[in-house]
Amino acid sequence: MSISISQEWKNCILQVLSKPYRPHIIFVVGAPDVGKTTFCCALANAAVEQGLITMVVDADVGQSSIGPPTTIGLGRLKGRISHLSEAEYVAGFFVGHVSPMGHLLPTVVGTKLMTDKAISSGADIVIVDTTGLVRGAIGRELKWNKVRLIKPQSLIAIERGGELAHLLAPLKNLKWLQIHSVSVSSAAKQRDRGLRKFHRESKFRDALEGAREVELSLQDVALLGTWLGCGTPVHSSFLSHLSEVADAEIAHAERCDNIGVLVTVEKVSEDAARWIASRWGVNEVIAIQLEQINGLVLGLHNAEGEFLSIGVLLAYDGPSKKLRVLIPSSVDPKDVALVVFGKHRINPDGSEMT
Ligand SMILES: Nc1ncnc2c1ncn2[C@@H]1O[C@H](COP(=O)(O)OP(=O)(O)OP(=O)(O)O)[C@@H](O)[C@H]1O
Ligand SMILES: [Mg+2]
Numbered sequence: 001m002s003i004s005i006s007q008e009w010k011n012c013i014l015q016v017l018s019k020p021y022r023p024h025i026i027f028v029v030g031a032p033d034v035g036k037t038t039f040c041c042a043l044a045n046a047a048v049e050q051g052l053i054t055m056v057v058d059a060d061v062g063q064s065s066i067g068p069p070t071t072i073g074l075g076r077l078k079g080r081i082s083h084l085s086e087a088e089y090v091a092g093f094f095v096g097h098v099s100p101m102g103h104l105l106p107t108v109v110g111t112k113l114m115t116d117k118a119i120s121s122g123a124d125i126v127i128v129d130t131t132g133l134v135r136g137a138i139g140r141e142l143k144w145n146k147v148r149l150i151k152p153q154s155l156i157a158i159e160r161g162g163e164l165a166h167l168l169a170p171l172k173n174l175k176w177l178q179i180h181s182v183s184v185s186s187a188a189k190q191r192d193r194g195l196r197k198f199h200r201e202s203k204f205r206d207a208l209e210g211a212r213e214v215e216l217s218l219q220d221v222a223l224l225g226t227w228l229g230c231g232t233p234v235h236s237s238f239l240s241h242l243s244e245v246a247d248a249e250i251a252h253a254e255r256c257d258n259i260g261v262l263v264t265v266e267k268v269s270e271d272a273a274r275w276i277a278s279r280w281g282v283n284e285v286i287a288i289q290l291e292q293i294n295g296l297v298l299g300l301h302n303a304e305g306e307f308l309s310i311g312v313l314l315a316y317d318g319p320s321k322k323l324r325v326l327i328p329s330s331v332d333p334k335d336v337a338l339v340v341f342g343k344h345r346i347n348p349d350g351s352e353m354t
Helices: 007-017 036-049 104-120 136-150 165-171 192-206 238-247 270-278
Strands: 024-030 055-058 070-076 088-094 125-129 154-159 178-183 212-217 222-224 250-254 261-264 284-289 296-301 307-317 322-326 340-343
Touching: 007 036, 007 154, 007 178, 024 036, 024 136, 036 055, 036 125, 055 104, 070 104, 088 154, 088 165, 088 192, 088 307, 104 125, 104 136, 136 165, 178 212, 192 307, 238 250, 238 261, 238 270, 250 307, 261 270, 270 284, 284 322, 307 340
Parallel strands: 024 125, 024 154, 055 125, 154 178, 222 340, 261 284
Antiparallel strands: 055 070, 070 088, 212 322, 250 261, 296 307, 296 340, 307 322
């Protein structure tokens, strides 16, 4: 696919790259489908052609270019590319969902950490591509906090007609930030939900190519993003008692401070959960239904807390306290020290569960 670069885009790229900052952080914002990723690619190509060490943070957790969806990816250019997905993968940060909505904190933290990683890797130019979530209070909160934390020297706003005004207004007096507004290319194409899903599924498929099933014991790995594995498992006789009280098969139960955590085969009704809570002496019972966690995208991390890869939860076995997980061939299960449960569910072939 060839990129159509208008004179306006050309001038903006030249002007931005003429600034002397090293590292120079350039933040690109805009509504969905305005050409943010395309602009980042054109800007990155121009930078690499000037001999600058050029890295890109792909902070779009849905329409990902660098790394799979649910993650923020960091890539480096070795030469000209025709799409951002051709950047060499350097590192990733697991957010666990395909939209920043409801996951603003890890989205902001991950964007900052990947930007820092680019800088510590010696980047002259760090381009941050973002999601199209710009509308309303959530768009404002997300973009304002990212800008405040990352402190880019340049912000490129790609706009159709005033839709970014509410985001840009609070930034206009920041001394360290220069805002460049450019218009949307006539070559920009809108993608519907079906195309967006198709794109995500193909990226999941790529990430899981050659993946195999392994077992990870709760004794060996720490868990995050779930209440599972954070408390003290109950005695087997009490587990049988809870199963009777709940009138449901309970695969696992543990107490985590004043919260009781159950892993069940069937759905536990709210009434049953309240009844169990009173009998157990806990404030709240969180019931995790096995069927609802199978297929969750997982973030696999090493003992340094570094993200290794995504995986897929295939099953949890209560009695043996083991997770059956699909992991890519590049990951040695012995290196997995922390598993973060995401919120998005996919099949082993990368297709999304509805
Ligand atoms: N200048 C351009 N030249 C050629 N194609 C373009 C240009 N700008 C956008 N497009 C096309 O329009 C579509 C959307 O562009 P792009 O993916 O860059 O937008 P985006 O703002 O990053 O979208 P999203 O919000 O989904 O991340 C793509 O198919 C892209 O190839
Ligand atoms: Mg994009």
